Amino acid sequence: MGLISEVLMLPFAPVRGSAWAIRQVVREAERIYYDPATVRAELASLEERLEAGEITEEEFDHQEDELLDRLETAMRSGDTTGNGT
Template identity: 35%
Template sequence: MFLVDDILFFPAKSLVWVFRELHNAVQQEKTNESDALTTELSELYMMLETGKITEEEFDEREEQILDRLDEIQERDQ
């Protein structure tokens, strides 16, 4: 009887597994994007302190990065 149950429920279990894997992949991608933006922001601060970019360039790029981080946080909620 258990073998028949396994055979009958295999398609449903497979779909659940696929959707679970897709969800995990999306969550991992969000985490990676946040980490990359945080690293980029740190590098931007270093470039400003060392004089490689101007204050105006810094402000523009910082605003873009912070906006993207805000978008990610809003999507998570």
């Protein structure tokens, strides 16, 4: 961008900065959401809740399917670290 366009866009700087910050937060949230280590930990927790009688078999199956879909998406994307952070 040239100097003139920078000056003309100056009033929009807070909006552009906010949009950038929101994109960064969304990107990090998605990285954590699809992290294979996170999904595996949630699967283990889900199984523990089933064994403790906190959820029914039907609830377990439904939530397990959602978690396995997330894990499959994460494995397909291939850009996750798998370290759980």
